[in-house]
Amino acid sequence: MKRYRYLLQKIGWSAFTILFVLVLNFFIFRVLPGDPVKAGTHDPRFKKENQEAMRVRFGLDKPVINCFETLNPIKVGDCWINPFDTQFFIYLRNLIQGDLGISYHTNGPVSDILTVRLWNTVLLIGAGQILSIIVGIVFGLFAAWKARTAIDYSALITGLVAWSLPTFWLGIILLFWGSRHGFPIGGRITPGISSYPLSYQIGDIARHMILPTLTYTIVYMGEYLLIMRSSLMDVLSEDYILTAKAKGLSNFQILKDHALKNAMLPIVTIIAINLGFTVAGAIQIERVFSWPGLGGAVYEALERRDYPLLQGVFLLIAVSVVIANLIADLMYSYLDPRVQVE
């Protein structure tokens, strides 16, 4: 019973956060300076009536929301208009229909661009996260188990250094080295091999993934290592570990059956919180390795001032992170029987 309330509370909380993100995403692009239409078209030959036509096309001719014509500069408008005929409502309605707007650059729906890109990023982040979690946890485990030995100190220093590396710089250095040692210089797949057998294509993608994934793994491994180490150190000094030892269990059994699950609890939370940072890493890595994912989309949207695309990517990223956090909370409640309503 209590557990259901906990779950409901968490789900409600996530829904609220997503709503907050939706509203934030809408207003940020309207409050901040920079007319998207003008910014998207620096061409002086661009005529006034074409600008107007563009405004209509992108829905920017309508009032932002009841009482406000525009928010930058703030222009008070009529409060007694049909709320369904405001930019805000249309934005929400379109979102529900899966419509994230139209890209200034390609003139196609943003959602189409993002669907393709999303999977590329999921592939990259997924591989990188899984590897960094495994490597970080294994190293952290050994560091804690062999506390105050050379193994521990070298793992600790490695973790701190890895944590301090700027993701994009490590990517650049690996790319510099890799491009001179037969690794592809970027992208997801060698162009023009679509007629080759599927296994060859998969192998080609895998080859393209090695360096970005390695970058990912090194950077994020550091944090997992440090957290796993300190978490396991805490757990291993608990009384119940002494009980387990007194029962005659071997060190291996104690680690496996008594320490790991408990030490993993903080890791689960960190993995979810990290997903936000992970996305930051994706933006950098995809820029360095020209990987056609969401992060790459952010960079391209920035270069082309493609605001609808930027808005769409931000929304997708933020909502994914919120949902990932929710999943982590649910996992936590599954792992830890003590979890109750706060």
Added chain:
Amino acid sequence: MSIQTAEIKPTVPSSPLTGFWKPFRKNRMGVVGLLMLVSILVVAVFAPSLAPYNPKTSKGISSRDIYNPPSALHWFGTDDAGKDVLSNFIYGSRVSLIVGFFAAFISIVIGGVIGIVAGFYGGRLENLLMRFTDTMLVIPDLPLIVVIVALTKPSLLNIIFVIGLLGWTTTARIVRSQTLAVKSRKFVLRARAIGAGNMHIILHHILPLVLPLLVVNAILVISLAILNESTLSFLGLGDPTTASWGQMLNFAFDRGAMSTGAWWALAVPGLGIVWVVLSLTLLGHGLEQVLNPRLESHHLMPGRPTVQSEVVDLSNNRSDALVLLDVRNLSVHYVNDKQVAKAVHNVSFQLHEGELIGLVGESGCGKTTLMMALMRLLPAAGQITSGSVLYGLQDLATLSEEEMAEIRWKGISIIFQGAMNALNPVRTVGDQIAEAIIKHMPGMPHGVVNARVIELLNLVGITAEHKDHYPHQYSGGMRQRAMIAMALSCNPQVVIADEPTTALDVMIQAQILELLDSLRKKLGLAIIFVTHDLGVVAEMCDSVLVMYGGVTAEYASVDTIYNNPQHPYTQELLKAFPDLTKPEKRLTSIPGYPPKLEALPGGCRFAPRCPVAFERCTTEMPKLHELNHNHIVSCHLVENNRVR
């Protein structure tokens, strides 16, 4: 009635920052980090005099200067515009540090205020603020920063503000929980009681105690801000008028440093970022270790090997065959870098079949250490320095870890004090009992193990339906009983009960003790009972070992101890204990505290508190004197026959 010796520490509000430098100096990581940070600060401050070229002018630069490798003229080569990389690097440090420090300052102020206000005022306001903080924490930082910076004009000031305004969430959370912890401390309540205003309390009582944590957090926030700035610049969102390290990388990466092989233009700026961030990381790590020192040890660390004493002659077992455990001249030391604590010195006793021996003494007298030494469960710093623990034909003190694992629980099991934490919170109680059975009786069918677990739980008065519950679903008394059931699960010959009733209320205590006593009679267990409680000892025990400052004060049968105590410490202990037959007697307590084990007195360890101490007691440690009927006393008075 138990003997209360817990020291009541005065709650003096002292900021942990005072007297901080001394331990910090010894923290190698922190010092290295600080030196690295100072060096880069020096570079940034003296940039104009250190840089060989002025990066703002392009006088005398021709197209031949582009991407020149390192040379005597340009130590770190030249960049895509033919400029000196070293000079750019030196000036670039200013941008990183300025953005880092100012953005972090904004974050810390916002996070600090939100955290303190939420923690201090509580209620709805706290709820609202923390909900907001949690929401902001979930929304990914960098994409939001990118979006905002992209929409506003890319200037250093904007970047500082955006990074600063979005980086406060962790600070707010940390400060809030620290404020909550400090708020209910005595001195804050006292200040409030004498009418101090909220502002006064926050500034003078709460802030000083939140500050150290804030400093550690600030260092993390600074390094994140620096990383964020370099990422923004690398993405082309930096201030176009100032060349930061990220921007240098952006230009080099975009303008062919990769293909021309100009590694210096790529490596040098990045190393700058790594240098600063690593210096902050090390400094932060060091500070945290100093401000929040944790015992860097745990239960799985290998202990110090037993010091082999002279070969024990097992055949020459001086007493009858009924001796289960024969502890001879056992000494245990705790050794660390600074000092040696002689926790147990030269203790001997024998445990016979079915015997219940009481081990009494104040806290810190080495009772638990002695028990842990028997089980070979001493912490990593603990070491058996002499003596032997004979169990059957084996000396437990010298067994290997694997051999000892076989004896634990099957031969000797232990009931820990405070079963609250002695049970794993994420596994069911039944599971934890079954685990021991499976370990020591491998091959037992699942159903049999299950039946045995239920039988054991029933034995201690817990019904079968609680088998699959977690420890947090048990009451304190139930947990202690479950612990007893667990201790009995492998039919041990010896059970050590280490203050099994300390944290429980009187009714439950009585139940547990009754249970232990009945189980002893039913199962023929030999029990070592560690306790403060002389009443329990009188009622249950066969013999008593009184310990003081790590040594045997007196060891005798329970009758002898109560009717003819010879050691002044035993006598004083008994005076502190109510006797129902002499209700008119006044209870007295022993003034002072047991000695610190790192700084033991030269002579008799009880001498400083002994009412009848004389000169010899302060200079010479008394030997163990065996009086008649296995009555052992370590006191000079016994030798001199000046028994009172």
